[in-house]
Amino acid sequence: MTTHYYTASSLDGFIATPENSLDWLLKQDIDLDGPMAYPAFIQRMGAIAMGATTYEAIHAEEDEDGWPYTRPSWVFTHRTLSASEGADVRFVQGEVRAVHEEMTAAVPGKDLWVMGGGELAGQFADAGLLDEVWVQYAPVMLGAGAPLFPRALDLELIDTARNKAFLCGRFRVKGAL
Numbered sequence: 001m002t003t004h005y006y007t008a009s010s011l012d013g014f015i016a017t018p019e020n021s022l023d024w025l026l027k028q029d030i031d032l033d034g035p036m037a038y039p040a041f042i043q044r045m046g047a048i049a050m051g052a053t054t055y056e057a058i059h060a061e062e063d064e065d066g067w068p069y070t071r072p073s074w075v076f077t078h079r080t081l082s083a084s085e086g087a088d089v090r091f092v093q094g095e096v097r098a099v100h101e102e103m104t105a106a107v108p109g110k111d112l113w114v115m116g117g118g119e120l121a122g123q124f125a126d127a128g129l130l131d132e133v134w135v136q137y138a139p140v141m142l143g144a145g146a147p148l149f150p151r152a153l154d155l156e157l158i159d160t161a162r163n164k165a166f167l168c169g170r171f172r173v174k175g176a177l
């Protein structure tokens with residue numbers, strides 16, 4: 001079982017604008033059957049971890065089909081948030097280690113996806129629980145926004161690809177820099 005931080009980023013290292021917009025990302029061309037694309041990635045993931053801001057953005061965009069993920073999701077928050085009926089979402093807070101253990105036990109043998117944001121992925125790395133970082137770089141600079149990873153971290157590049165507009169990199173986490 002490995003834990004992955006898989007995300008898209010601007011070239012200058014932001015995963016959303018200061019207003020939490022993803023318009024710059026959603027307008028990009030991508031081949032969903034192409035290298036390092038999301039559909040093949042999610043097939044391998046058993047469970048998802050995300051922060052409250054990411055959760056609220058997805059929850060706000062839900063259509064009549066409701067929560068879009070079939071994998072169980074752990075949402076980190078200090079607040080009382082609501083979830084749609086039928087959504088397999090658990091609200092948690094505090095140290096990521098205990099939550100990681102819970103996730104691992106819930107989906108034995110499956111990989112875990114830390115969706116973001118960067119600070120939450122950093123908490124998993126701080127605890128030595130982050131194995132890989134996958135970044136799909138979009139051809140934009142945002143200048144400011146939610147950071148890709150507000151930490152120092154040492155990585156090894158293990159794969160690269162171009163997928164239409166995106167420059168994709170897969171990295172193994174070596175540890176603290």
Ligand SMILES: NC(=O)c1ccc[n+]([C@@H]2O[C@H](COP(=O)([O-])OP(=O)(O)OC[C@H]3O[C@@H](n4cnc5c(N)ncnc54)[C@H](OP(=O)(O)O)[C@@H]3O)[C@@H](O)[C@H]2O)c1
Nearest residue numbers: 008015016020051052053054057076077078093094116117
């Ligand atoms: N480009 C992409 O592919 C991509 C991927 C993912 C997300 N995004 C976007 O990027 C932005 C990320 O926002 P963000 O950086 O603010 O990060 P976030 O991780 O989504 O949310 C941060 C919030 O999570 C809660 N939190 C984090 N760690 C916690 C802990 N250990 N215990 C309890 N609560 C904890 C806190 O919320 P409270 O204290 O307020 O409850 C914190 O303010 C969003 O706009 C999202 O939509 C983009």
